[in-house]
Amino acid sequence: MGNKKEQEFVKEITPMEEDFSQWYTDVILKTDMVDYAPVKGCMVIKPYGYGVWEGIQRVADKRFKETGHKNAYFPLLIPESFLKKEADHFEGFAPEVLWVTHGGNEELAEKLFIRPTSETIICTMYSKWVQSYRDLPVLINQWANVVRWEKTIRPFLRTAEFLWQEGHTVHATEEEAQEETLKMLEVYRQVAEDELAMPVILGQKSEKEKFAGANKTYTMEAMMHDGKALQAGTSHNLGQNFAKMFDIQFLDKDGVRKYAWSTSWGISTRLIGGIIMVHGDNRGLKMPPRVAPIQVVVLPIAFHKEGVLDKAMEIKNELAKNFRVELDDRDTYSSGWKFNYWEMKGVPLRLEIGPKDIELGQVTAVRRDTLEKFTLPMEGLTEKVGEILDDIHQTMFNTALKNREQKTYTTTDYEEIKKIMKENPGFVKTMWCGSRECEDKLKEETGATIRCMPFEQEHLGDTCPFCGKKAEHMIYIAKAY
Amino acid sequence: MGNKKEQEFVKEITPMEEDFSQWYTDVILKTDMVDYAPVKGCMVIKPYGYGVWEGIQRVADKRFKETGHKNAYFPLLIPESFLKKEADHFEGFAPEVLWVTHGGNEELAEKLFIRPTSETIICTMYSKWVQSYRDLPVLINQWANVVRWEKTIRPFLRTAEFLWQEGHTVHATEEEAQEETLKMLEVYRQVAEDELAMPVILGQKSEKEKFAGANKTYTMEAMMHDGKALQAGTSHNLGQNFAKMFDIQFLDKDGVRKYAWSTSWGISTRLIGGIIMVHGDNRGLKMPPRVAPIQVVVLPIAFHKEGVLDKAMEIKNELAKNFRVELDDRDTYSSGWKFNYWEMKGVPLRLEIGPKDIELGQVTAVRRDTLEKFTLPMEGLTEKVGEILDDIHQTMFNTALKNREQKTYTTTDYEEIKKIMKENPGFVKTMWCGSRECEDKLKEETGATIRCMPFEQEHLGDTCPFCGKKAEHMIYIAKAY
Ligand SMILES: [Zn+2]
Ligand SMILES: [Zn+2]
Numbered sequence: 001m002g003n004k005k006e007q008e009f010v011k012e013i014t015p016m017e018e019d020f021s022q023w024y025t026d027v028i029l030k031t032d033m034v035d036y037a038p039v040k041g042c043m044v045i046k047p048y049g050y051g052v053w054e055g056i057q058r059v060a061d062k063r064f065k066e067t068g069h070k071n072a073y074f075p076l077l078i079p080e081s082f083l084k085k086e087a088d089h090f091e092g093f094a095p096e097v098l099w100v101t102h103g104g105n106e107e108l109a110e111k112l113f114i115r116p117t118s119e120t121i122i123c124t125m126y127s128k129w130v131q132s133y134r135d136l137p138v139l140i141n142q143w144a145n146v147v148r149w150e151k152t153i154r155p156f157l158r159t160a161e162f163l164w165q166e167g168h169t170v171h172a173t174e175e176e177a178q179e180e181t182l183k184m185l186e187v188y189r190q191v192a193e194d195e196l197a198m199p200v201i202l203g204q205k206s207e208k209e210k211f212a213g214a215n216k217t218y219t220m221e222a223m224m225h226d227g228k229a230l231q232a233g234t235s236h237n238l239g240q241n242f243a244k245m246f247d248i249q250f251l252d253k254d255g256v257r258k259y260a261w262s263t264s265w266g267i268s269t270r271l272i273g274g275i276i277m278v279h280g281d282n283r284g285l286k287m288p289p290r291v292a293p294i295q296v297v298v299l300p301i302a303f304h305k306e307g308v309l310d311k312a313m314e315i316k317n318e319l320a321k322n323f324r325v326e327l328d329d330r331d332t333y334s335s336g337w338k339f340n341y342w343e344m345k346g347v348p349l350r351l352e353i354g355p356k357d358i359e360l361g362q363v364t365a366v367r368r369d370t371l372e373k374f375t376l377p378m379e380g381l382t383e384k385v386g387e388i389l390d391d392i393h394q395t396m397f398n399t400a401l402k403n404r405e406q407k408t409y410t411t412t413d414y415e416e417i418k419k420i421m422k423e424n425p426g427f428v429k430t431m432w433c434g435s436r437e438c439e440d441k442l443k444e445e446t447g448a449t450i451r452c453m454p455f456e457q458e459h460l461g462d463t464c465p466f467c468g469k470k471a472e473h474m475i476y477i478a479k480a481y
Numbered sequence: 482m483g484n485k486k487e488q489e490f491v492k493e494i495t496p497m498e499e500d501f502s503q504w505y506t507d508v509i510l511k512t513d514m515v516d517y518a519p520v521k522g523c524m525v526i527k528p529y530g531y532g533v534w535e536g537i538q539r540v541a542d543k544r545f546k547e548t549g550h551k552n553a554y555f556p557l558l559i560p561e562s563f564l565k566k567e568a569d570h571f572e573g574f575a576p577e578v579l580w581v582t583h584g585g586n587e588e589l590a591e592k593l594f595i596r597p598t599s600e601t602i603i604c605t606m607y608s609k610w611v612q613s614y615r616d617l618p619v620l621i622n623q624w625a626n627v628v629r630w631e632k633t634i635r636p637f638l639r640t641a642e643f644l645w646q647e648g649h650t651v652h653a654t655e656e657e658a659q660e661e662t663l664k665m666l667e668v669y670r671q672v673a674e675d676e677l678a679m680p681v682i683l684g685q686k687s688e689k690e691k692f693a694g695a696n697k698t699y700t701m702e703a704m705m706h707d708g709k710a711l712q713a714g715t716s717h718n719l720g721q722n723f724a725k726m727f728d729i730q731f732l733d734k735d736g737v738r739k740y741a742w743s744t745s746w747g748i749s750t751r752l753i754g755g756i757i758m759v760h761g762d763n764r765g766l767k768m769p770p771r772v773a774p775i776q777v778v779v780l781p782i783a784f785h786k787e788g789v790l791d792k793a794m795e796i797k798n799e800l801a802k803n804f805r806v807e808l809d810d811r812d813t814y815s816s817g818w819k820f821n822y823w824e825m826k827g828v829p830l831r832l833e834i835g836p837k838d839i840e841l842g843q844v845t846a847v848r849r850d851t852l853e854k855f856t857l858p859m860e861g862l863t864e865k866v867g868e869i870l871d872d873i874h875q876t877m878f879n880t881a882l883k884n885r886e887q888k889t890y891t892t893t894d895y896e897e898i899k900k901i902m903k904e905n906p907g908f909v910k911t912m913w914c915g916s917r918e919c920e921d922k923l924k925e926e927t928g929a930t931i932r933c934m935p936f937e938q939e940h941l942g943d944t945c946p947f948c949g950k951k952a953e954h955m956i957y958i959a960k961a962y
Contacts, residue, residue: 039558075518
């Protein structure tokens, strides 16, 4: 392989500094993560992209079950009348739902909408299932597809149909519902930080930004390479709003019938977009090892030489007992082409095995995160690979945290906020009086929104930079996906 | 617990000899497998039912991956024009698809239908992805929800929306496509027999019964307690039909552009209905251990006595390392009530721990399949439980096979076939000339259909029992779900 060929191959991806949006599109298409579907607003998740979703499902589902939740499945289609029961919820979702009007050639008696989220159908069932305090808490999660009609599309980030999980719980008291809401946000933080190596800011959404029908919405927010924020997961305390509208009542220990308290929480295929934009570079993807569809790729070098392919296969089979491993034994591509290919795919660790390696009882290893090249003894390889993957996870997390810190500014000067959002966007930590007017003004004049009132409040000043009145909250603002 | 209470509890389920259909409904509702949804034709799969589906997904997905398949995800909604491309397919599915006509308040430019199966959208993508022989084979599977408009409902067996997997593969040659079609039927057989303990007959569907758009459909058929057959999984050789209609062409090694060959195959939540009707009895469910949501339930007896609850918890935690275990420490129910409850739920193995058991260093075990009661030493319990669960699997399979054999008749006398179907339905092994006329006549006069032409052909006679002409195939006929 000539150096020329390598450059040509890498050049297929537009540098992110040049055009971040084109970089994203190049990366997702060229790595076979996704394809555009011939249906407006829809995407096809190809095996390599879906493999990441399977990884996210695996690490999230495990934690949902450890915290006492069980999975169930509710209908895709919901009668029109259900949507109208909760007024805020209706207002929030009616403009973007898809309507089913006919079955075969027959017009339906009542129109059905495709779930954009499932509170209405799930609360209807809960109202039947919950009768006594003995039936509480209800701790149920659903893995499902939902549809919110969108005309523009950014794969993983904004599509009409997407995959997600939605937890829906019911509790006897306000305190328990609040505890659940925060517990699941913490589970999401663990998924993001401990599995996807994606640092997040935790906090509460403003009234304007909260979920349609919730009392309080909590969020985790991540910082992308282009300085825009991504809402990576949300957890809602729904108070008694849905319980009252859908009549979820229970006979309490004291013999009194009471309305229950409910929560809902969700993460989606959006997280895959986050992984790409938090970790990727101009060579392509960088997969966080714990959800990477392929953690280790084994490349036989000069594999027409006797014994090379056998040894590569042996190592692959040994590692496959503990890791997701692929052997690339295609003879239609050069080694150099393969190096670039697997780097672009973002496989965390590449192991090369050639005649010299076999002679020395070693493999040559290359880390995707640092591109560092080194040798490893074949003996004890499994243990060593495990350690390296852990280290790659930690290094990727640290790098992402450093990137976020470099893109986080602290100021209470509105002119400076405007300048930052225009020239060099990122998170701005600042103060806020709490008014909707200031929130709207910020959006209109800078394009940025309040991402959250973080749990870790700091006192940065006494006045709101937008109106000069008394500041009530420290906030993170940013442009967002 | 009095014996009276036990009987009352058990009496909640209608005996299957009295009314099989009511027995089924009682079992699925009282064991919290499922609930009816307030949407015509739809069901809610409750956690205990969904747990079985998770089990089926686990054992099937593992085999799909071992045979080289990867998962992906394609859109739920498909433009109207796609359905019209394959004429047989259109004719088969158009009457039962649901139509989406509006997004928000806006009428859509082209109507969309909700996938009843995904050949049309998946083949459209494949036509783009497949260009060269190097791109073949394509081995993709999708876990998804599909909708076929039904007005009547039998949970798990016939519902408008159901969950399934659909494999869609593309191959360079007819031979490879045929090999894949049969390989996946064999995978399904393994899932049914080796995991669900459900014996199946393998064979080919008649022209009338094959999938709309297929060249050949293969099936696995199981026998239910009421003598009706269940089509438990199908695998289709689609020939070049879809490749031609959706233009899936590739440049072959010889430099010639050729149409590809494709297959599709699916199993669904129907299998859960099969598990219920193959294994259940008048006490309720009998869960096959390998997909049971709960494999072992641990019951502390007299657990106000010191040490009992601690010991039960200890055993539960120890077993939980290898099995799906639940500890029932509810103090609001008697032990007798719990025995019946967990028998009804069909948990394969119940372990009771009381003061006497602790004293003797043992647990008391009860098998759901045989209701046999015996003691096990606490030492080496994990290994022993594993052996018992394997034995329960085997015993359940043998029992189901015996039931099937008892309900399988062999005759070439049409009058006898009529009598069997009327009085004591089951499988009838007989001969067939191959004509559609005889197939229609059979259906009309007996309500039975040709389930398949089994791979294991036997020569039972020279003439077709329905018309007297030359017999071409040995067939299994039955009434079916
Ligand atoms: Zn203000
Ligand atoms: Zn005939």
